[in-house]
Amino acid sequence: MSDIVTVKNLVEVYSDGTKAVDDISFSVQEGEFFGFLGPNGAGKSTTIKILTTLLRKTSGTVTVAGYDVEKQAADIRKIICVQSQETTVDGDLTGRENITLQGHFHQMKGDEIKKRVNELLGLVGLEEAADRRGRNYSGGMKKRLDLATALVHKPKILFLDEPTTGLDPQSRAAIWSYLEKLNKEEGITIFLTTQYLEEADKLCKRLSIIDSGKIVASGSPIELKRQIGADSIRISLENCQKDSPNAKELIKTMTGVTEIIDSEECLTVYAKNAGLLIADIVRALDSSDIRIASVTFSSPSLDDVFMKHTGRRIRTEELVKAPSAMYGGRFGGRR
């Protein structure tokens, strides 16, 4: 697949001397779901503004679909769409009118627009509210309408600047499923910025972590998390004091185990590919008559990745927990 967005040595210095973007390079492949993860003020919105022809770069090379972002801005505007952080719906116009107007901005023909508007209203589930004025929509509906207006001209690339900030979990999940559908079924390349770990983890096939204007790490969420190294397996035993020395002996020799420590639950095992190890551990303890109360397994989260590269955690108003899986305590009970 070919690169649809290429950015080389991009720098943006604001007039007050702030370096918002500090020499970043990356590329996005056609059809990819790519993301920028970083805290507020990291330079995410600035980058999007440059990519979408809204802001002039200080230096560097940026091309979108092969067009130079400054010399061929007009060509770029025809094939991109942007959903900005603010929901930009004209509250005095109805949902249908909002999308239609956007179609006109893209110089589409009347019949073509009509057909497309109906399609989009269906896609974002706003058929019933189509003829109500935007100001009467709920926050989630406005976001969905905003997304529909952005898609009217069947863009090749969709730029999303924190598309779900401020939304309730339900609306967020709805937006996520539309985005995944667009990316998979219509093959639209999506470039998304977010400060939500869960969002980046769930949606992005590949992402760059950005902090203070610099890219600190890039890769797929899985690759990035793997760089952290160890997963952790927390094991609690029915009789911890009696069994833990034996359990340690048994687990120590298994491949991939890097460290075993005594912890609150009883034992915490650090290992690569902990998912694969769990079965071995359970089996080994089981055959030595060591009864397990519970086993909890957790992978490193993108927050751990961020932490490793910046020494800080991403703080958002809603802290997303690392994905974890719980294996109930009945493993040791059989026999």
Add this chain to the structure above:
Amino acid sequence: MTLLSDTRYIFIRYLTKLVRTPILLFFSLFQPILFLVLFTQLLSRLSSFPGILPAGVSYLEFAAAGIVMQNAFGSALQSGNSIVADIDSGFLQKMLVTPLSRPAILLGRLSSDAFRVVIQTAIILVLAYALGAHVTTGVIGILLIFFTLAFFGLAWSGISLALGMKTRSSETVFAIGGVITFPLLFLSPALFPISFLPTWVKDVSMFNPVSYCVTATRALMINGYIWSTILPAWGVIGLVAVVTLSATLYQFRKVVS
């Protein structure tokens, strides 16, 4: 031509917004209508003192030109609020990432301002007619009045738009609008005959563009086609327009780039 069709879409958008917020229309018409109905009553006996008003002209007929002027002022100075709202909501940015013609954004706004001035002027003139003030020059005269006021409205919209884009605060636009309107109206023959004004006001009014515009409008309403008044007025408005619209264009370029 995309510039023309784009301008039309922006024009329609602003008009739709205006029609759907009738409260705004109501408030911008409220003051001129209050003046037309009440203020002219307060001063209706002015015509019984000889030599103040032109012979055979009632105060209502005299003041109507000043009142339509005041109305044009009021609605033109609201123009900046719309651009502030579009900047704040991100709608301007949304337009800017489309192939939409850039000048169309301004032209659409300005033409909707001019159109609004014409409609409001028409409403006031109909009301004035009902109260007994006729436009002596008839239909063509009325069209020329529309043209003069719409042109004037455009020139002043420029100030409001430039301020809006510069300050990005609708409160500021609103406050400055209020501060500009009344001194300019009072320091002109908008509501009182020039002979009635103290000498210093007379002197100041010579430099007030509003004076020229109101005199021309009044000529069309009560005297006839006095081109020696009308043409200079258009010239003055044109000069104001060049200044204010250049400022608007300058600010717009800064916002857009």
